Amino acid sequence: MTASQFSCQGIVLSLFRYPKQQESNLQAWDAGDEHLVKHLLELQLEPVNTAIINDSFGALQCALTAINPNWPLMVETDAKTSLLGAQQNLLANQLSNAHINNFNSRELLPSNIQLVLMKLPKNLSYFAHQLQRLSHVLPKGVQVLISAKAKSINKTIIELITKNLGPASASLTWKKTRIITCISDGFERELPKKxxxxxxxxxxxxxxxxxxxxxxxxxxxxxxxxxxxxxxxxxxxxxxxxxxxxxxxxxxxxxxxxxxxxxxxxxxxxxxxxxxxxxxxxxxxxxxxxxxxxxxxxxxxxxxxxxxxxxxxxxxxxxxxxxxxxxxxxxxxxxxxxxxxxxxxxxxxxxxxxxxxxxxxxxxxxxxxxxxxxxxx
Ligand SMILES: C[S@@+](CC[C@H](N)C(=O)[O-])C[C@H]1O[C@@H](n2cnc3c(N)ncnc32)[C@H](O)[C@@H]1O
The missing domain is CATH 3.40.50.150 (Vaccinia Virus protein VP39)
Known part of the structure; x- marks a missing residue:
């Protein structure tokens, strides 16, 4: 069982993978999570209605709730272990889940979202599908911040995001990760064929x-x-x-x-x-x-x-x-x-x-x- 200390811009959290007793020395969060939190604090954004997508074990939910316990969060995940891991980590860090609503990967997120934080998943067909689903709920002009390993970001990824949600560009590299900023263009995309x-x-x-x-x-x-x-x-x-x-x-x-x-x-x-x-x-x-x-x-x-x-x-x-x-x-x-x-x-x-x-x-x-x-x- 390995708890790792997430420490970023004054936010300190003890995070576990799920299940807690797994015999691996893998960490429950990565530099992409840190980069997103750092970027968010630098932008000095207000705690607006925020969607969090692909948060492995709740690092992002915990960090935003630690910044402001009233931050309204809509969390989308396909993995039950992510949902359970986030609940476990909120509890372990004495953070309330009162402002967190969970959605599975097929439910549409609400249309009042003002900001989206996302981790790039491994499966790019799934990623394109997630963007297409977002295009059904996001009005024009919503900022979508996507963090990924710098080595995973290339022209194809930027084009995929632009095609499925809106214009996108990547930040400079920090701790081998980059943040892609996409601004939704308000047009609904077709969902993938069966x-x-x-x-x-x-x-x-x-x-x-x-x-x-x-x-x-x-x-x-x-x-x-x-x-x-x-x-x-x-x-x-x-x-x-x-x-x-x-x-x-x-x-x-x-x-x-x-x-x-x-x-x-x-x-x-x-x-x-x-x-x-x-x-x-x-x-x-x-x-x-x-x-x-x-x-x-x-x-x-x-x-x-x-x-x-x-x-x-x-x-x-x-x-x-x-x-x-x-x-x-x-x-x-x-x-x-x-x-x-x-x-x-x-x-x-x-x-x-x-x-x-x-x-x-x-x-x-x-x-x-x-x-x-x-x-x-
Ligand atoms: C190698 S695939 C096998 C899929 C299918 N049975 C087949 O033979 O094609 C392993 C499956 O285990 C699932 N899986 C991974 N972690 C799991 C967990 N903690 N509990 C239940 N299923 C899990 C994955 O989502 C994946 O569908």
Whole structure:
């Protein structure tokens, strides 16, 4: 668990990533957050209605609330861990959330926004979508400040912002980051067209919203998992880190009498799974959970957890989420229940799984991936 001290222009905060007990020494904020706060204070802006978009673990919400506890903030995030992380950090720094309203990545922000602070996300299709959505609510003349690593800012990014929201230009570099200032031009942009593809041999149609893993084709790890689904009868199945829901959809075909729980940290992933479940007219029951791993699965005791774990959180490469997924699977599975995962060979997930479950079998392997299975005893 690493708390890092955010200290900028007299604002001092203790910030944790989420979940707090993760065994990584990654920081909960970056120089881009500092740069935005510094820039904002230099501009001496009044605490007007402000939208904050892509605030990883609440550094920006905490800083603005520390500057003025009445600052009205509209916060948009796709990640449940960001929402929970911000709540945790506000509490840890004794800051009130009374003036903070949260929105997920599909809800339109209110039209009375006077300032937008944004971190550049990794996924540029998602970024373009966020700008297009902003173009539906921002009147002409609203200042949008976007912070990013200097090395990520180029002519293409500036053109993308100009095309989707209004004219933009970048500041000088400070601590290897730059702030892009865009002024909304008041014209509504068309929202992105639906991205759809088929898995022909399984007769499945897949739609992906913009911030969902495997945007326009089946992931090769998922493909290997589909070729090696677990044998046996299952009634209560979790697709953990479901993305577009491909593994859960296949499980629904194989086990029509089961209930499938689709779980993801990304709200767009959960929504894509819901769309795909309905579009493919499956018989199995389905439940959808926007959650950090299996934190809120309630009293459910699944007999099968399917998982293609992530190996990064935002920009950071980390295996702590895979760890948490295996631990949560162990905690939730019924006795005799099965964890069935796919992973890159080099990630050596069998070591972790063996430590937790005390058993681990290699079901299949190829040059790149392994399918591992563990049974809760
Ligand atoms: C490698 S992708 C797999 C997606 C899909 N199951 C597939 O096989 O194509 C990992 C998924 O885990 C999700 N994820 C990341 N962190 C998570 C967390 N803390 N809780 C739940 N899901 C998470 C990501 O949003 C992503 O959709």
């Amino acid at each position: 991205i759809s593809w088929n898995v022909e041999e399984l007769n499945l149609t897949i739609d992906n919203l913009t911030n969902v893993f495997a945007a326009n084709k089946l992931d090769i790890g998922a493909r290997f998992m589909l070729d090696n689904m677990p044998k046996g009868e299952y009634r209560n199945i979790v697709d953990l880190g479901c993305g577009n829901g491909i593994l859960g959809l296949r499980a629904a075909q194989l086990h029509p009498n089961a209930t499938i729980h689709f779980v993801d940290d990304s709200e767009m992933a959960v929504e894509s799974s819901r769309i795909n479940y309905h579009a493919n007219q499956l018989q199995a029951k389905a439940e959808f959970h926007w959650d950090d791993c299996l934190t809120n699965l309630g009293d459910e005791t699944p007999d099968l957890v399917l998982c293609n774990p992530p190996f990064h959180q935002g920009e950071a490469i980390t295996d702590h989420i895979a760890w948490q997924m295996f631990l949560d699977a162990y905690r939730k599975l019924s006795t005799g229940g099965v964890l069935h995962i796919v992973g890159n060979r080099h990630l050596a997930y069998h070591v972790k799984i063996k430590r937790i479950f005390k058993n681990c079998t290699t079901i299949a392997s190829n040059g790149k991936f392994v399918i591992l299975q563990a049974i809760k005893q």
